[in-house]
Amino acid sequence: MSVYLGKNAKVICQGITGSAGLFHSKACREYGTKMVGGVTPGKGGSEVEGFKVFDTVADAVKKTGANTTMIFVPALFAGDAILEAADAGIELIVCITEGIPANDMAKVNSILKQYPKTRLIGPNCPGIITPGVAKVGIMPGYIHKPGKIGIVSRSGTLTYEAVWQVTQLKLGQSTCIGIGGDPIVGTTHLDALEAFNKDKDTQAVIMIGEIGGTAEEEAAQYVKKYMKKPVAAFIAGMTAPPGKRMGHAGAIVSGGKGTAKEKIAALEAAGIVVAQSPGEIGNALVEALKGKKGKLKKKK
């Protein structure tokens, strides 16, 4: 078992004829993902690098049985691409695109409520990988190793950092979910924790958060009340000045809210082992597995 992405995933790529879409479709296929085609309006009927191209997602679903999509459509049109996928019956939508206006995502999320079977991951995210089974996203496959640690993160390369530390500990990952760095995302930390909690193959979870919003605090509340598995965490942005957007549209401390300090305090209060430095994420996990809780002590 795994979370959200398993061996039955049949994947298409929306925006497959763009350079990023094609590059990553090929990389996913090489990893072993069952890539069944792609969508670019106006290029239906053609073929690119062995991928069948369709004009619409509905058409692609009808002809290939696709149930998952990876979106590389440009920012101002990506919201529409998400809705097209949902309307065509796609169950897992992974939106990689960065720079979608927040108001577009508010609209998209409101409409997605009509599609309870559809899950959106992202936007502005690296995607999702179940090591050894499938990857739908832009992460380098080889740093992962099949195992029992679930990882959920708002960031891309920082997720790789966490994955790498876990792989070096020879523990491996059940599923890694990059939920994205935008203010409004489809799948939250809380959603991912709930899924990992239910997943038989996940033994413990690493949560990587960032400044901005209250998603980590909500996740901490859930851990305190319901989580049956050890959780380790890291929050990026201790050094971020207020009012400045730290690269990600969602990573901003505003009105004194969403600081790393507040988040770390909430996580520790929920019994989560929090790494004080990004280099200690792996150690925090080891401590959490031993049953430790709260702040990770500095090594002398």
Added chain:
Amino acid sequence: MKLHEYQAKEIFAKYGLPVTSGMLVKHLSEVDEALKKFPNGPWVVKAQIHAGGRGKAGGVKLAKNEMEVSQKATDILGMTLISPQTGPQGKVVKKIFITPAVDYTKELYVSVVLDRAHRCPVILASAEGGTEIEELAAHKPEAIQKVYIDPIQGLHPYQARQLHLSLGLPPDKINQGAKLFQGLVKIFMDLDLSLIEVNPLVVLKDGSIHCLDAKVSFDDNGLPRHKEYISWRDPDEEDPRELQAAEHGLSYISLDGNIGCLVNGAGLAMATADAIQHFGGSPANFLDVGGGATTKAVTEAFKIILSDNRVKAILVNIFGGIMKCDIIAQGIIDAAKQVSLSLPLVIRLEGTNVEKGKELLSKSELKYSFASSMDEAAKAIVVAAQGVKS
């Protein structure tokens, strides 16, 4: 992108919201023209900077006669305003707005922002507006009313009317108030804003509602849809290094320390700055070279970091995924040559093609130390920065 009050009021007027117009003045010689355009006093002279808290900091002054207008304009133009929102260094006032003063009986507060938890826009409003709003929000949050907005339909007229009454505004002006609140939400949604704020919103003597101030921030991701406003950006208000970085597809934020950072990915860049601080150092910047950085982008990144003369040492932290480590290594070698780098350099590379990258670096003439983990890199750079005389 933030706008000035005078620009925001232009948008308000276009949408038919009640604002008092005025004239933007950049030089004292233009004051007479402003007085000719708006001959009836008293007037208010208002500093045009992007930070709030202008009034308390002395950037907003009432002038009873024409002489006083000149005098206040002289005082404010060129002054350094220090408010809680400008930071301790303050901001130099390069523009002022001269506008007829408005007589009012009550100050309120209203804004529209995105509510992340509810995933929709929200109106924040309070019957107690004015200069103390931040303290009110901190100490009496229940005094701030919230109205959640359907992101597709916008603010319903009934919601606007309810808000008008719950703020204690004059019942006979209910339709005017409702129109104003709907207008604010419409601007927010039409222009893809991240903030629209009126503080204070005032009640005039006849009971009607008026926008005494106006603040607007665009969502940068939505700006490409509103090209007519891109030229409204005021370069005086932006950090020149941040602007330069943006031109090259880099994301740069100036911090207070002396260790320059070059990292790929926003989360890792933030975490790198955190690691430096954790080991007792102080980062000079946040710099994300992005997922697809080229040699040119890496060179520009080095130039931007080095243009900051506080920087005593540089840490490069790259986790190559899609980006291959050998390409980054070549970028670093080329960039260091171009900018004749002499500061201590610590490089940490991990990920795709890391062995090739290491080989390129070791064969080059570049002086650097290599770190094999994030913590090791942070410790090494902190030591290196301490060793450099300032």
